[in-house]
Amino acid sequence: MSQTAHIPSHRKPRRSASKLAFRAGVAGGVLSTIAVAGAAAPANAEPVTEKTLEMPTLGSLDADLASAVSASAEASQQEALDQSLAAQENAALQKAAKDAKKAKAEADRKAEAEKAEKARAEARERASRTAARTSLSGTSSFSASDSGSSSSSQVATGSAAAIVAFAKAQIGDAYISGGTGPNSWDCSGLVQAAYAQAGIDLPRISYDQSSLGTSVSLSDLQPGDVLYWGSRSGSYHVAIYVGGGKYVGAQNPSTGVVERDLDWDPPSGAVRIL
Template identity: 80%
Template sequence: MSQTAHIPSHRKPRRGASKLSLRAGVAGGVLSTIAVAGAAGPANAEPLTETVEMPTLTSLDTDLASVVAASAEASQQEALDLSLRAQEDAALQKAAKEAKKAKAEAVRKAEAEKAEAEKAEKARSEARERASRTASRTSLTAHSSAGTSAGGSSTASKPVTGSAAAIVAFARAQVGDAYISGGTGPNSWDCSGLVQAAYRQAGISLPRVSSSQSSMGTSVSLSSLQPGDILYWGSRSGSYHVAIYVGGGKYVGAQNPSTGVVERSLDWDMPSGAVRIV
């Protein structure tokens, strides 16, 4: 026996020929079956195929981009509309403020012009009234002087009779009484209250207020006054004060709270005009 007879070999054992033959036979059978099936089918048959379309990512991305773009455009348009409305509102508010300011300025200017016109008219009226009083005072003085030179006495020396006498006597009897607005006697008077009461002594009924009293009777010039005539200050239909002429260039009237009922010369406060009722 050799020395290596009992040493086992380290090489892998080769596959058996029988196994290789078996596998070759199986493969050949499969190929034969496929060949037979192919031969058995129609000569012009086409291979059976079925295509299933699946959604692609490219289409989904395109749709999503369109939606996002439309949303962004809508948001931008909405923001633009809001901005335009805000600008319109601001413009309207500014226009309203400017219109209100212009109206207020126009009203103020109109009131100022009206006040200035009234002031100018009042000044002209006062100037005309002063001129009229000056002219009346000059005429009255000249008339009194002429009467004294011709007859040796003034009109005060002429006797007062009838209704005029009663009016003058009553008026003079109240000199020294108090002045109270709205007073009608017996110890306090206002100007028209005294005139009304004096004429009542002569049986003549007069209205209560001065503007109505001076509107009655016949208008006479201050140079032709007679005792009992009603003197007025202001316009005839809008007088603010009345008194009674008592002769001799004097009158009796309820002047104001500080003086009461007084007898004064016409020169002390020249009246605007006179009316004659008796």
């Protein structure tokens, strides 16, 4: 190729003058239209402003989540507390019902025991009345041979009858040291209570009781006399002579209150207080 050969240019060809003029005219028309529209717009028209949608920030989301978690925890805690209180109330009601049932059973047991004791007391009272009638009818009279005396038969009357009837009514009761009734006695407690039926107040101790009244021979006993074992001023046991050669006394824990013949355990002496 020769040095003078034509080499094509790589630059973009220039637009023609006619195209440039056309584009300039179009642009000028657009600008003119905008200007006319702006002149025709009302003077008090508010400028158009752009509104941007505000999106929640990460911090606000964390706060809302924390608040929701806290509310849920409080609700769970309150529910647990309510359940605990309900369980406690239920347990208290069950315990109250159990205690009431137990108290009723105990009250019923006591009522039955009182009823039985009342029946026994009524039985003793009937026995006492029967013994009194028997004594007054003469079946408790004793002869000279019964008591070892040469005196004629005698019947317990008046105060002696009341003392004898009471003593016999206690036969079968228990012996308890220091007992003064109504269902358990010791020897001097029974004698003291029997004499109280006749309105006579005796000392509580056996040797004080045997120190009262007048000494009488065992061959000259009368119903109501106080028998003693030991010395008169130092007796360790007392009983009541009930006639027919017998006496009633609170002997010991194994026998309780019994009626015995004089020869079963002969007394040391006797005193007459009536």
